Amino acid sequence: MIRVDLRSDTVSHPSPEMRKAMYEAELGDDVYGDDPTTNLLEERAAEMLGKEAAVIVSSGTQSNLVALLAQAGRGDTVLIGNKSHILNAEAGGASALGGIVLIPLQNDQRGTMDPTEIGLAAAPKDHHKAPVSLLCVENTQNAAGGTALSPEEIKIMADAGRQYGLRVHMDGARLFNAAVALETPAAELTAEADTVGFCLSKGLACPIGSVLCGDADVIEEARRWRKMLGGAMRQVGVIAAAGVVALDTMIDRMADDHANARKLAGALAEMPGIEIDLASVETNIVRFGVPAHKGMEIQGRLKDEGVLINGGDSDLRFVPHYGIDSEDIDIAINAMDKVMAEVAD
Ligand SMILES: Cc1ncc(COP(=O)(O)O)c(C=O)c1O
Known part of the structure; x- marks a missing residue:
């Protein structure tokens, strides 16, 4: 689900x-x-x-x-x-x-x-x-x-x-x-x-x-x-x-999306195998690099965990939005933690 x-x-x-x-x-x-x-x-x-x-x-x-x-x-x-x-x-x-x-x-x-x-x-x-x-x-x-x-x-x-x-x-x-x-x-x-x-x-x-x-x-x-x-x-x-x-x-509310993006980016920065420039996370888009050719596998494994992400071969993107709250970000962080450990094995 x-x-x-x-x-x-x-x-x-x-x-x-x-x-x-x-x-x-x-x-x-x-x-x-x-x-x-x-x-x-x-x-x-x-x-x-x-x-x-x-x-x-x-x-x-x-x-x-x-x-x-x-x-x-x-x-x-x-x-x-x-x-x-x-x-x-x-x-x-x-x-x-x-x-x-x-x-x-x-x-x-x-x-x-x-x-x-x-x-x-x-x-x-x-x-x-x-x-x-x-x-x-x-x-x-x-x-x-x-x-x-x-x-x-x-x-x-x-x-x-x-x-x-x-x-x-x-x-x-x-x-x-x-x-x-x-x-x-x-x-x-x-x-x-x-x-x-x-x-x-x-x-x-x-x-x-x-x-x-x-x-x-x-x-x-x-x-x-x-x-x-x-x-x-x-x-x-x-x-x-x-x-x-x-x-x-909906305009002022976007500050919540930006805060969620920063929270997510901060957690990703701590995970092995992820490259992220925290300074680039100014709004609601969180782009980051993963080990070469692992992007599709990570997307698939995240989907199994119930988290959808966008991206390609070695770069991925999360975009918080209306309807996503801080607890959803925790779910995404926990799923990423698990998946990154799996792909590192
Ligand atoms: C910067 C930018 N311009 C234009 C568009 C196109 O918008 P739409 O998907 O509504 O055609 C997008 C879609 O993601 C976008 O990111």
């Missing part, structure tokens, strides 16, 4: 308050623009992130895709971190559907990119090169272990691109985790971004959805792409209702 699912915050379920709000949501037809609950969510989201407008989409992947399609044309280049989710885990949508060239730049350990490299990649107005129109940043940076990039770190990257006229898109799938960790209003983290998408269905614990925010004209263009992708939905207030509750009730 599975007792603790720490594969991702995407596995979190909606709160009773969200379910009630979904049941009672006032509905219209969002393709006609008259779904009041969706309009409320979009207004709230735009306001919280200091943007003019917002649009609900089906997923984080779709928010990134419509943001790129709306801001980069066919044959345009988008500069992007080499460890970014958009580049590595979104099925190549921007290239396949938008003819966009994704040029990866090195992400450092925290997930930032070198401004000089951004400038060099953005600079040439040269007819041999695809014109560069957009820079993408990610906050928190999933592959770096959920690091929370500060407004200053983001500004350095954004300024380097803006110097050459680039727009900036932020994949803020876990933006509110960064805001909570840095004790900084989310709008300060998004000030340098022309567009920012955040997920409702991760730490915010909604069942479905993301919201893309930005200037009114870009969001209008994103709506057109969303329609083309088949992502314009009708009584989507059913989903938006959970989002409104999440913005009210």
Whole structure:
């Protein structure tokens, strides 16, 4: 029996308050623009992130895709971190559907990119090169272990691109985790971004959805792409209702997930065979190394203990979320202790 699912915050379920709000949501037809609950969510989201407008989409992947399609044309280049989710885990949508060239730049350990490299990649107005129109940043940076990039770190990257006229898109799938960790209003983290998408269905614990925010004209263009992708939905207030509750009730709560992540990381650091950089555990993602080729075996043995984890051959990831409490973390720690002793034999 599975007792603790720490594969991702995407596995979190909606709160009773969200379910009630979904049941009672006032509905219209969002393709006609008259779904009041969706309009409320979009207004709230735009306001919280200091943007003019917002649009609900089906997923984080779709928010990134419509943001790129709306801001980069066919044959345009988008500069992007080499460890970014958009580049590595979104099925190549921007290239396949938008003819966009994704040029990866090195992400450092925290997930930032070198401004000089951004400038060099953005600079040439040269007819041999695809014109560069957009820079993408990610906050928190999933592959770096959920690091929370500060407004200053983001500004350095954004300024380097803006110097050459680039727009900036932020994949803020876990933006509110960064805001909570840095004790900084989310709008300060998004000030340098022309567009920012955040997920409702991760730490915010909604069942479905993301919201893309930005200037009114870009969001209008994103709506057109969303329609083309088949992502314009009708009584989507059913989903938006959970989002409104999440913005009210789920943000400050993320501090608990971060505390659980630190507790877990601290215990892992004491276990033989585990490599973990405790300083990288800034939010709710705990990434760590295990002996080479042992990753799959550890996942299997943990599953037998009732604990689900995500990862690969030699690196694994736990992600505490809504619904996971400190006792669940104890269960995961005890299971890890047992399994690491077994694999060491
Ligand atoms: C940083 C980041 N961006 C985007 C996404 C995509 O979100 P979705 O799974 O809703 O498409 C994820 C998903 O885990 C993510 O971690």
